[in-house]
């Protein structure tokens with residue numbers, strides 16, 4: 001079949017979205033100019049670029065209290081102009097409009113991409129297939145508010161009449177990482193901490209039996225509410241974990257206890273019912289919400305509202321919406337997600353830096369990197385354009401990270417003297433917890449932030465052999481102590497870390513990643529790459545069952561897998577192990 005006839009392309013044409021398919025972005029003048037421009041940039045050093053104060057001033061933006069400084073990127077004002085021309089050639093504004101207007105831009109799944117509607121105020125109107133979806137969003141939010149208040153007040157009790165103070169949220173991937181990130185970030189925020197007093201929220205994601213041990217350790221089923229979170233309600237790991245928890249509840253409290261102790265979040269309410277969860281206690285979301293973009297749906301809102309109360313979670317939603325509005329309305333040249341997305345494309349595709357380190361100088365943001373890792377790598381880790389043609393350039397970014405200062409004592413060596421890894425430094429002006437001890441030079445937060453400021457300059461400026469010589473460093477050691485510098489980074493400074501700013505930060509990253517995908521011309525909203533492993537695991541599962549129960553010989557595997565499976569099967573006693 002020719003590309004022109006492909007079903008994905010036809011879907012795009014039906015939607016009036018021809019411009020997102022088949023656009024040979026790498027053939028455009030803007031793309032070629034950027035390639036040529038790489039040579040000019042290679043002649044510059046950040047040490048010099050940072051001396052140009054006008055340049056730096058033009059690269060520091062403040063939006064709604066958040067300061068973003070991209071002056072330490074390997075760009076000139078000319079580079080930024082060229083990147084904005086690329087955005088125009090890629091029809092970025094039209095693609096953003098298409099997303100907001102509910103067009104089925106996820107063409108391979110024939111779905112709209114409307115996670116922004118999840119945080120829209122009640123009176124907003126956002127349409128999908130001719131219907132305003134905001135009322136149904138709010139009907140679920142109202143249901144969550146009412147339910148979470150009943151649980152938190154002790155009006156809703158478990159099967160033995162005890163209040164449910166512990167919540168275990170079962171889910172994996174998008175049904176886990178976002179809620180975990182937000183929970184971690186709120187856990188130490190003083191007002192949220194107070195609201196969560198006497199309550200606990202745990203996550204149970206991995207199908208590893210060790211994780212069930214950790215998730216349920218020390219919990220009393222009489223006071224525990226289990227939330228099964230799964231968009232599809234078919235994910236093998238989640239469903240086995242849900243059955244494990246159901247068995248834990250029924251063996252302790254009887255079969256009837258399930259309706260009091262298990263609730264669900266899903267787009268598949270039929271399967272929720274089949275599982276035995278009362279449909280009254282199921283909280284819907286919709287196929288226009290991608291899993292990794294679902295933290296602002298019931299996926300995140302329900303467990304977080306149980307822990308912190310709905311009003312606190314609403315502040316988080318308002319934060320996301322405020323950045324959504326900026327993304328929707330600000331001109332491209334001052335639009336933070338757009339600028340950051342373009343800079344990532346510049347780093348990955350033009351400068352050839354495939355990775356990005358996410359380095360929050362905030363322990364509360366310890367799960368930001370794992371969450372963004374999924375949002376980014378599942379969204380943009382693609383090998384073909386949206387119309388199915390192979391990409392003639394590298395797309396997608398390898399994301400990793402740890403909170404500073406811990407990362408400094410771990411992998412920063414490579415970042416300073418080994419490979420070039422563009423870094424996102426994230427810090428807050430005010431800490432969630434201030435500690436200042438008399439006699440110390442600075443507060444503990446100032447100590448932390450001294451590193452936030454210093455690291456960016458160390459990467460940009462480096463240290464020359466001349467500097468070292470002047471310091472009297474012995475000649476043989478000089479090459480080992482040189483820092484080449486010229487390593488790009490980005491500084492994001494939040495006013496503080498609370499529910500609202502956590503929302504802003506999340507939305508900033510979500511849209512930045514979408515912008516990257518729009519420029520690279522990939523479908524950032526499907527994830528076919530996770531399917532093959534799943535189906536092969538299912539073959540292995542069938543084989544393991546047959547071998548253990550009927551001693552069936554291994555069949556249909558290559559030499560290596562047969563060897564490994566034989567070794568595995570020999571190593572333990574049948575079935576129950």
Ligand SMILES: O=P(O)(O)OC[C@H]1O[C@H](O)[C@H](O)[C@@H](O)[C@@H]1O
Pocket residue numbers: 172173174175229230231232233234235238291292378527530
């Ligand atoms: O929410 P679920 O349907 O259980 O899906 C959980 C996860 O599974 C898949 O493997 C996808 O790659 C993820 O995007 C998704 O979030």
